[in-house]
Each structure stands twice: as structure tokens, then as C-alpha cells.
Amino acid sequence: MSVQGVVLACGGERRFGDLVTQDRPRHMLDLGFNPIVWHALQTLEHGGVKDVRLVARGDHAASRFEAWLREGYDGGCDVQVVAAADDADTADALRAAMPTVNPDAQVLAVISGDLVTDVRLSDVLATHVRGGAVATCLLAKRRAWNGVDMKVGRPPKGAHYVGLANDKLLLMADEEDVDKVLKLRRPMLGRVRDLVVHTDLLDAQLYVLDRAQVKTMLDDKPRMTSLQLDVIPALVRRQFRAQPAGSAGPEQAVQSHVTSETSDDGLMEAVFGVANQGAGHGGGTSTPSPPTTQPCCAHLAPDDAYCARVDTVVPALLEVSREIASSQPGDAAHLNGRKMSKYENFVDPSVVIGGKSTIGPGCVVNAGTQFGEKCSVKRSVVGAGCHVGSGVKLVNCVVMNRATIEDGATVQGSVIGPRAVIGAGASLRECLVEAEFEVEEGDDVRSETLRNKSR
The missing domain is CATH 2.160.10.10 (Hexapeptide repeat proteins)
Structure with missing residues (x-):
């Protein structure tokens, strides 16, 4: 299986204020002895992925990454920098990288440029292959300093909703979708009896993706701008849409995918599938057709693994900087280089x-x-x-x-x-x-x- 690495080193600058300068984009800020983005490259290198595209926002930021790769990077990846639009989000960035991707690559290993982890990429790839997945996401327990704000009688603030059945990913929803998630009706939940919805998991934004299918989706859906909020949830919903008889397979499913999200019924249909209506059955529903597209999977990081994103100054930059200097159990001095x-x-x-x-x-x-x-x-x-x-x-x-x-x-x-x-x-x-x-x-x-x- 040929794997192409893609590092998305763009976005989030506003949260870092004036710490980000023209000469030093956010992902170039130091974390220990190396820039933040170095850790993402290490994850790919240790996973055996050496051919990498690094996507930056705008030509100037791209030139700064190129200068660092020439003068300061001593790793083993062969990195080509790609300049996306100045306002590119993650899906936009991946869309910009697609024309440069090795045409022989079957799978994309897409990683956020601010991820620091010792989870082995080879384990995530193994989950992807074992599940025959179109997309596999790395999920991890949140660090103590990155917990969700919980208040009695209110939805968790800042939570990301993840529905799992073993290693199958059945639901991805952001905080903005919380009202819809809370309205999920009990009869619909009965269709997937082992579904567990988590709010305590971090989406590490390390995704293993089927290149051909994701490329088709990005081409067909130009309004999708975010991998986490648009592309991955769409792939998760799509796996529950049964294809008609004689369907040409998963590739056609991407091209014909249309989802209604204007009502609660639309969300139920998207997440849990549609029961076939039969004439002469008094409006009753039969057993829903099983999904025929490739599933989405989740790889849950082991409890003793280190996994954090440096996506804020406080607490993330402050805490991760200290943890990669600490030899205490659960910390990450071994990632310091x-x-x-x-x-x-x-x-x-x-x-x-x-x-x-x-x-x-x-x-x-x-x-x-x-x-x-x-x-x-x-x-x-x-x-x-x-x-x-x-x-x-x-x-x-x-x-x-x-x-x-x-x-x-x-x-x-x-x-x-x-x-x-x-x-x-x-x-x-x-x-x-x-x-x-x-x-x-x-x-x-x-x-x-x-x-x-x-x-």
C-alpha cells in the first residue's frame, strides 16, 4: 500500500496573537528545541512515510517553511512545500495539495501541523486496512489541562461528539450541532445498538484517507472548507446510505452523495440510515438496508500514549512545552529529540x-x-x-x-x-x-x- 504524507501547517494564527510574525508562522514557533511542525514530520517519518507535502497559507509562509527545511531540518522526510490560499482552511489546504500528490498513492496520511504524539502511524494504518475504511481518525483521551467545560443542565462547552461502535466511527458532530444530537430519538438509536457517544475524546486531526474517494469529494463539494467539520462528518454520514441495486460502488457513492440537514429527520437519516418504505404495509418501515459503502473507522490511542495539539497559547503551548521537558509518567520527554x-x-x-x-x-x-x-x-x-x-x-x-x-x-x-x-x-x-x-x-x-x- 502506497502512502502519501500531507502536513497541514495552516490556520489558527489569530489564537496566537502577536507571537506569530511574518518570519515565524504559528507552526514554526519553537516547542522545546524544534518548531512545532517538526513533531508532525517525526510522526510521519517514524511511520515509514517519507514522501510528504507540507501545506502553508500563502506564498510568504511557504517560503519560511522552505527556508527552515533547507537550513534547519535534519529529519528523514522528503518534504515539498505547497502554498494554499491565504485564507485556506484544512480541506482547502488538502485540495491545494492534491495536484502534487504521487499518483500511485492509494492512501493519504493527513496530519495537523500542530500535533504532538507518540502514537504509531503504522497502528493507525493497520486499523484503516483491517476495517477496509474510506477514512480512519486518530482519537485520544484529552489531557487534564484540555478538559471539556461541564455545567449541570447545559451541553458540554467545546465538546466534539464522537459516536463509536468498537472501532467503527458512526457519528462526528461539532459543538454547533449539539441541539440536533440531543434530539436523537430512542427508536432511531435502536438501529445501532452498540453506539456510544463520547465527549471526552480529542480528534487529533490525524486522518488516513482513501485518496481517490476523498479527491472526488473535494472536487464535487467545493464549499467544504474543513476536514474536521465538513469532510469527515460527510464521509461518516455517507456510510449509512444504502446504494441502489446495480450501483457502481463507493466511487459513485461519493459523486451522488446528497444530504439533507435541514431537519431532525434529515440528521437521523444521515447518521442511522433510512428504512425502506413498502407499498401496502400501512406506512410501516422494514429493516433498513445495510450500508454498502466503505466504513469509517477510529483508532483510539492507548491510555499511556501521548497525544496533544498545540492549537492555543494557553493552555496548549504552555503545557505541551513543559510536558515534552518532563520525565514524569504520562509526559513526553522522549519526544524532545x-x-x-x-x-x-x-x-x-x-x-x-x-x-x-x-x-x-x-x-x-x-x-x-x-x-x-x-x-x-x-x-x-x-x-x-x-x-x-x-x-x-x-x-x-x-x-x-x-x-x-x-x-x-x-x-x-x-x-x-x-x-x-x-x-x-x-x-x-x-x-x-x-x-x-x-x-x-x-x-x-x-x-x-x-x-x-x-x-
């Missing part, structure tokens, strides 16, 4: 550490960073080329490249953007300091986002 020191941290040999300064376990410090005397760094990630003055305390922080933290400052639970300056004696707790912002000396800031007004 470097060997942990005997002090259970990762410190580049070029780092200068002043007298009586300590860098504790679970820390990452990148090349060219300098610490003054009597600094204390705990469970934090410090980027390349930073200057940290004397007497500074960093706890549970991410400090990005070339930031400056002056003498006596205390920073806790915060993200400090590239080239930002934290003035002497300042105290920050649970803040986001965006790129090039300067915090005044002695400022005491709590739970704020600090950005330059001119930006």
Missing part, C-alpha cells in the same frame, strides 16, 4: 549559567542563552538567544527566542514572546506577553495579555 541530562533537564552546551544559578528538572534551555548569578529556573522552557539577568525566578514558564528578563524579575505560569523585555524587579503571574512588548521595571501584573497597541 535530545537525550535528557543526568539532572533530568535539557540544556544546550552553549548556554552560559552564572554562579549559584540552578536549572531544575523538567526544563529546556536553548542555544546561546545566558543566565546571570543566583537565578532559579523550575519547570520552564527558555528559547534561544535569551538574556536572563541575576536573581531572576522562572517557574512554569515559556520564554521565547531572544527575550530579555532583567535583574530580580519573577515570572510564573506565563508565556513571554520573542524579543519581549521584562523590566528589573517586575513580577508576572499567569500572563501572556506578546512579541517585543516591554514590561516596565517593578510592574506587578496578574492574568493579563500584554501587547503593543500599535500592532
Whole structure:
């Protein structure tokens, strides 16, 4: 089976504010010693997929990825960068990549450029082949910091609804569809007796897709813009639509797929299939015809696997940065790309550490960073080329490249953007300091986002 890798490194920039710059798209932000997108490429490489298309938004972002691949990428994938439209969503991005895909590839391994996981791609591919699927999705338990907001009497906020029967994927619905999902009637549920609907699973946005069928769907449905919200749910619904006698097979099913979502009955029909109406039966329904198209499958990550998406600054970037530096059970130091020191941290040999300064376990410090005397760094990630003055305390922080933290400052639970300056004696707790912002000396800031007004 020939597999083509596709990395979708586009979208989500607004959630990162001014941390994203012209020279550094979101997926190029550092996570430990490497850009976020490096982890997606590692997943493909370890799965034996070396031929990869990396899709970026716009020509400028594409040029930045190309520069990194030439100058900083030392992995084993052969990566070709594809520029999609400046406003492309994930389905748009895959549509842009299709003309460059190897024509011999039967299957696409499509992965979000912000996914960090140690789940083996080969296991997801095996589930796909075993199930004879048109699409297979990687699902995982949510990290503790990425839970769903639950309130009594209200639908879970931010939930993604996933219906499973063993490894068969029977329902995919977003938060916007929650009213329809809650209206599913009991007689309809009886048609799939072992269906379990989950709200505690993360759609990791790693999809194994049948190339020919997905290409046909993307060509026939130009209004589909998102893989997660449009394409995958459409494939899930389609598997319950019985084909008429003499049908030409799954390829024709894609071309003739029409779904009504204007009523509750339409949703029932799409998810659970339609019972055939028979004349002379008093309007009763017979046993629904079994689906004849290829099924959709789900690969559920093992409980001890690591799986997270870096799709927000807080909590995702902050928490994943710390977890890939930590050797604690359930964390992901093994994904950092470097060997942990005997002090259970990762410190580049070029780092200068002043007298009586300590860098504790679970820390990452990148090349060219300098610490003054009597600094204390705990469970934090410090980027390349930073200057940290004397007497500074960093706890549970991410400090990005070339930031400056002056003498006596205390920073806790915060993200400090590239080239930002934290003035002497300042105290920050649970803040986001965006790129090039300067915090005044002695400022005491709590739970704020600090950005330059001119930006």
C-alpha cells in the first residue's frame, strides 16, 4: 500500500496573537528545541512515510517553511512545500495539495501541523486496512489541562461528539450541532445498538484517507472548507446510505452523495440510515438496508500514549512545552529529540549559567542563552538567544527566542514572546506577553495579555 504524507501547517494564527510574525508562522514557533511542525514530520517519518507535502497559507509562509527545511531540518522526510490560499482552511489546504500528490498513492496520511504524539502511524494504518475504511481518525483521551467545560443542565462547552461502535466511527458532530444530537430519538438509536457517544475524546486531526474517494469529494463539494467539520462528518454520514441495486460502488457513492440537514429527520437519516418504505404495509418501515459503502473507522490511542495539539497559547503551548521537558509518567520527554541530562533537564552546551544559578528538572534551555548569578529556573522552557539577568525566578514558564528578563524579575505560569523585555524587579503571574512588548521595571501584573497597541 502506497502512502502519501500531507502536513497541514495552516490556520489558527489569530489564537496566537502577536507571537506569530511574518518570519515565524504559528507552526514554526519553537516547542522545546524544534518548531512545532517538526513533531508532525517525526510522526510521519517514524511511520515509514517519507514522501510528504507540507501545506502553508500563502506564498510568504511557504517560503519560511522552505527556508527552515533547507537550513534547519535534519529529519528523514522528503518534504515539498505547497502554498494554499491565504485564507485556506484544512480541506482547502488538502485540495491545494492534491495536484502534487504521487499518483500511485492509494492512501493519504493527513496530519495537523500542530500535533504532538507518540502514537504509531503504522497502528493507525493497520486499523484503516483491517476495517477496509474510506477514512480512519486518530482519537485520544484529552489531557487534564484540555478538559471539556461541564455545567449541570447545559451541553458540554467545546465538546466534539464522537459516536463509536468498537472501532467503527458512526457519528462526528461539532459543538454547533449539539441541539440536533440531543434530539436523537430512542427508536432511531435502536438501529445501532452498540453506539456510544463520547465527549471526552480529542480528534487529533490525524486522518488516513482513501485518496481517490476523498479527491472526488473535494472536487464535487467545493464549499467544504474543513476536514474536521465538513469532510469527515460527510464521509461518516455517507456510510449509512444504502446504494441502489446495480450501483457502481463507493466511487459513485461519493459523486451522488446528497444530504439533507435541514431537519431532525434529515440528521437521523444521515447518521442511522433510512428504512425502506413498502407499498401496502400501512406506512410501516422494514429493516433498513445495510450500508454498502466503505466504513469509517477510529483508532483510539492507548491510555499511556501521548497525544496533544498545540492549537492555543494557553493552555496548549504552555503545557505541551513543559510536558515534552518532563520525565514524569504520562509526559513526553522522549519526544524532545535530545537525550535528557543526568539532572533530568535539557540544556544546550552553549548556554552560559552564572554562579549559584540552578536549572531544575523538567526544563529546556536553548542555544546561546545566558543566565546571570543566583537565578532559579523550575519547570520552564527558555528559547534561544535569551538574556536572563541575576536573581531572576522562572517557574512554569515559556520564554521565547531572544527575550530579555532583567535583574530580580519573577515570572510564573506565563508565556513571554520573542524579543519581549521584562523590566528589573517586575513580577508576572499567569500572563501572556506578546512579541517585543516591554514590561516596565517593578510592574506587578496578574492574568493579563500584554501587547503593543500599535500592532
